[in-house]
Amino acid sequence: MQDRREVEWQLEAPDPGRLAARLEALVAEGALLPPRRRRIADLYLDTADWRLHRAGYALRLRSAGGRAEATMKSLAARGGDGLRDRREISEPLPGPDARLMRGAVGRRVRALAGRRRLRTLFRVETERASYAIPLDGERAGTLELDASRILAGDAAALLRRVEVEAAPGVPARELEGFVRRLREEAGLAPAGLSKYEAGLRAAGLAPPGPPDLGSEEPGPSPTLGELAFAALRAQMRRFLAHEPGTRLGEDPEELHDMRVACRRLRAALRIFEEALPARAGRFRRELGWVGGMLGEVRDLDVLLGMAEGWVASAPPEDRPPLLELRRALEGRREEARRRMLRALDSRRYRGFVGEFCAFLRRGPSGRVPGAARPALRAAPGLLREQRRRVRALGDRLGPGSPPEDYHRLRRRARRLRYAVEFFSGLYGRAAEDCVLALKGLQDLLGEHQDAEVAAQTLRRLAREERGLSPEAAFVAGEVSRGCRERARELRKLFPRRYAGAGGRPWRRLRDEMERRVPEG
Known part of the structure; x- marks a missing residue:
């Protein structure tokens, strides 16, 4: 399994003859090693509702030289010079069949696709010549010259591409001079589309955007x-x-x-x-x-x-x-x-x-x-009701109140904050200041709830987890007590934070709401 960053320049060659002559000269100079040639067959897949694409990935099944692998590539934005920096996750397969994915790619595909079946989007058949790029006696990268046919039903498209990929651990800057020189001498230009994007275009496929x-x-x-x-x-x-x-x-x-x-x-x-x-x-x-x-x-x-x-x-x-x-x-x-x-x-x-x-x-x-x-007429009553619910509980809380009451208040304060946010476009700065004050209270109550949940979970873990060593069970109990102590410390901070959330910011918002109630 591989999980790495793929850093490569994707370039187009308007003049194949000029490119071929330049590559031959670079091999003669020792700037490239003689090419290794192979045939590659790729299948690109996704669900009917584009779950992998919506997650920001393309899925490719590759067959080459008697071997098969599955690869997920992130859909990275391209740079102005054709440079792409993408995450690439691969796993070897017994054959080019998506049902055989059991490793890192398979786990991710199953999480994204669920019960949805994968369908073939298009196929790419490539003749590839790979040239190693030496630098100080080590391989710094690879130049790949691809002649590809994209096949999708009755549609077909040809794609000729030059890709210069940095070797793992080699910074892209080490190859920038080589790529710049190659572009100038061979007349190359940044590729407008990746193979995946070119395949979608050839197949007449357009992944949908966010739902309207x-x-x-x-x-x-x-x-x-x-x-x-x-x-x-x-x-x-x-x-x-x-x-x-x-x-x-x-x-x-x-x-x-x-x-x-x-x-x-x-x-x-x-x-x-x-x-x-x-x-x-x-x-x-x-x-x-x-x-x-x-x-x-x-x-x-x-x-x-x-x-x-x-x-x-x-x-x-x-x-x-x-x-x-x-x-x-x-x-x-x-x-x-x-x-x-x-x-x-x-x-x-x-x-x-x-x-x-x-x-x-x-x-x-x-x-x-x-x-x-009218929202301006309804808002004051709705927001006052939410604030009344907060005060009905919050005004009687103290350090000795049960944790459950603090959690109930957290939920009510959160609902009040959301309500103010929903109406904030009507009341501008007054609403924004009120939201900020409520967020401070909500953050305190949220940290308190996290500590309480952690304490409960750790106690349950110490009692119920099979195979947990006595030492780990003891540590779980100690850490649980520490979480409970942290919750008690947070409750001591509550009165000041609560008072700040319900004072001047609320009064300013109340005055602004009353000022803007429509007449009649």
């Missing part, structure tokens, strides 16, 4: 329904945009951002309830189900991030039980990820996405009286 759910701009004087649908569409677009990265599972922030969009959707459906049809309540319940699956993985991501810090700060002799604890947490995360992927692959999830997107495209209903209310 309707306008996300409510206008200067929107109704409550228009504002509600603008907010819901914006969050659903973000939700769907982060699904591929969440499936892939390599960047925890992708899952975090998908979960945040899920939370904002649920909040919007509740805040704008009076402007939405009754069936919107079912979408809120479905988002609660999805959010639960995402949250289970996210909590373990946060805990694993903490574990990295524990291991890094511990003396070497104390690390073995911490490393064992981290491995146990990684196992639990993998189990939670499998449950999450099953949920995302389910008919229930597909049905929710399809129905909710159709709902958003239809827009506000004329049969819902609240949808026609």
